[in-house]
Amino acid sequence: MVYVFGKLDLIREVLKKPRFGLITDVDGTISRTTSSPDEATVSPKCRHYLTILCRKLTLIAAISGRPATQIKEMIGIDGMVYLGNHGLERLGEGDYELAQNTKDYSQVIKTVLKELTPSLSGEGIIIEDKGITASIHYRLCLEPESVMKRILTAVKSLPQARSLQIMEGKMVINLLPDIGVNKGTATLKLIKSYNLEGGIYIGDDHTDIDAFKAIHTPQSDFQGLAIGVISKEMPQDLTKEADLTLNGVADVERFLGWMSEELS
Ligand SMILES: [Mg+2]
Numbered sequence: 004m005v006y007v008f009g010k011l012d013l014i015r016e017v018l019k020k021p022r023f024g025l026i027t028d029v030d031g032t033i034s035r036t037t038s039s040p041d042e043a044t045v046s047p048k049c050r051h052y053l054t055i056l057c058r059k060l061t062l063i064a065a066i067s068g069r070p071a072t073q074i075k076e077m078i079g080i081d082g083m084v085y086l087g088n089h090g091l092e093r094l095g096e097g098d099y100e101l102a103q104n105t106k107d108y109s110q111v112i113k114t115v116l117k118e119l120t121p122s123l124s125g126e127g128i129i130i131e132d133k134g135i136t137a138s139i140h141y142r143l144c145l146e147p148e149s150v151m152k153r154i155l156t157a158v159k160s161l162p163q164a165r166s167l168q169i170m171e172g173k174m175v176i177n178l179l180p181d182i183g184v185n186k187g188t189a190t191l192k193l194i195k196s197y198n199l200e201g202g203i204y205i206g207d208d209h210t211d212i213d214a215f216k217a218i219h220t221p222q223s224d225f226q227g228l229a230i231g232v233i234s235k236e237m238p239q240d241l242t243k244e245a246d247l248t249l250n251g252v253a254d255v256e257r258f259l260g261w262m263s264e265e266l267s
Pocket residue numbers: 028029030031032206207208
């Protein structure tokens with residue numbers, strides 16, 4: 004594991020690229036993990052530095068499993084791009100785009116959740132219907148490991164869930180349309196559409212690993228760095244795919260502060 008603050012020269016090199024983009028995950032990266040997803044708020048320091056960086060960089064995007072409008076509400080910075088539902092939605096300034104062929108999935112999600120709810124209610128499980136995707140959180144459960152297995156078995160046994168992709172995260176199981184869209188494909192799309200020459204992706208969870216791989220995909224004129232945010236619950240692969248690491252949200256605050264200074 005290579006600590007960001009031990010490799011600032013490497014970051015300075017990438018930051019010199021004229022068309023530079025910063026893409027960040029939300030929960031566990033710029034927002035501290037809470038017992039329930041609706042209690043989470045974006046760190047005021049992160050918001051402050053993102054506001055400064057937004058005026059200096061070609062692109063600043065936030066990407067999350069949350070719906071795009073919710074991310075925008077949480078962060079609230081004009082000029083940023085918000086990618087919701089794991090990259091299926093894109094909300095910019097005055098424009099909104101939904102991945103093709105996903106509209107019908109809100110009905111699939113509704114049906115699947117209706118089937119699952121009776122067997123999964125109680126025990127601290129939180130079921131979130133996010134329109135075209137859903138999240139089943141088990142952080143509050145007394146025996147999270149066994150509850151996780153029970154959720155997976157229940158989902159896999161449902162014929163209605165066959166068109167869904169099951170994505171595990173930190174104390175959460177995500178259900179989304181199985182159409183090949185993830186944080187990685189969304190990141191690649193941003194790099195291309197903004198003609199980025201340099202970029203940094205910061206994330207803390209399983210779903211961010213796809214984006215780490217995307218940022219490492221050889222592309223002409225693009226150089227990217229993946230930064231993994233270390234936590235107790237992080238997946239093993241996170242540090243394998245990351246170039247550099249930061250220790251928790253407090254360190255992300257410090258890093259964004261350093262970037263703002265560096266670019267001023
Ligand atoms: Mg996260």
